[in-house]
Amino acid sequence: MARVRLNWQIKTLLPVALVLVNGLLLFALITLTLQDPARNQVLAVGFAGAIVVCAVLFMVLAVVIHRPMVELQEKIARVQKGDLFVNVSFADRNDEIGDLGSHFNDMVQQLRESREEIERLHRTQVSRAEHLATLGEMAAGLAHEIRNPLAGIAGVMEIVGRDLPSNSPAKEVLGEVRHEVMHINKIVSELLEIARPKPPVFRQADIVSVAEHATLFARDQASARRVRLEVLPGDPVPQLEFDSGQIHQVLLNLLLNAVQACDAGGSVQVEFASDEHYVITMVTDTGKGIPPDVLPNIFRPFFTTKGNGTGLGLSLARRIVEEHGGWLQATSELGRGTQFRLALPKVREEG
Ligand SMILES: Nc1ncnc2c1ncn2[C@@H]1O[C@H](COP(=O)(O)OP(=O)(O)O)[C@@H](O)[C@H]1O
Ligand SMILES: [Mg+2]
Incomplete structure (x- = not known):
């Protein structure tokens, strides 16, 4: 009616x-x-x-x-x-209509201030993004330039080392130099990957097989440290579309971090779960854990607590997972262990 x-x-x-x-x-x-x-x-x-x-x-x-x-x-x-530059003229009237008018004027003013704030934030973000993009380009260029002479140095080391008599003390020094050169090469390669990311190539794949494959790669380090490494069979998870090469790299990174956090006798487990939107892979270790004040930093580029770390593994991992439309999070308890949760969307949003 x-x-x-x-x-x-x-x-x-x-x-x-x-x-x-x-x-x-x-x-x-x-x-x-x-x-x-x-x-x-x-x-x-x-x-x-x-x-x-x-x-x-x-x-x-x-x-x-x-x-x-x-x-x-x-x-x-x-x-x-x-x-948002409007005002009603009856706001100074001394009655309810006047109150209505002055409330309206206040509201419009607040809206105007919020909009100006948003515009200001947007401008600073855009200029920050431009700044970062330039820095990224520079880093990529630099990394590229460093890699070639580095390969040259490694080659010369090899030749010099071969020519030295086997009992020469210089041989040991040379070994150390080679080790350092390889470390720089690792940093530079990872930096290049961060600065010039390759877009993921999406294909139907099985996350469990990819995780099992990654554990094979981490097994050597795990047994050297006497850390148990296992993939737990759980409920079946659906096939997903993802770049199996990139996710393999992410999981290997998480597994190596987990193994490196454990002392002898520790264990690292990989499990799977799924909710309405995501299939979640959990990498849980019984290692030393991460202090709460350190936890917010671990995804930052170059953040490392290891003498020989690059600090680029997790920042690269998170970027890859986010490019897949997923997320990567960590929870940790100091002295008890850490869990990383890697979520990939069940349905990929075309973008
Ligand atoms: N499973 C883990 N247990 C404890 N600390 C961890 C774990 N994973 C990562 N971290 C911390 O996060 C830091 C950054 O990790 P990452 O980005 O992979 O760099 P890197 O392994 O080269 O140090 C590590 O140096 C370590 O302090
Ligand atoms: Mg790492």
């Missing part, structure tokens, strides 16, 4: 008119009973008076209520179109 819409004019005038008519009827009743010959004139004057009162009331209401309402509607329409 359509609701009847009564204008405010009718709503306000109706009771006034009813009271007036009521008064007139009463008046007519009295004059009728009095049988006064002049009663028609009195009645006519009464009616005319009532009409004038109604008209005056109507005009007063129009000025007092209707005008501000029309103005407010116009201003709201302008705000809707995005103009």
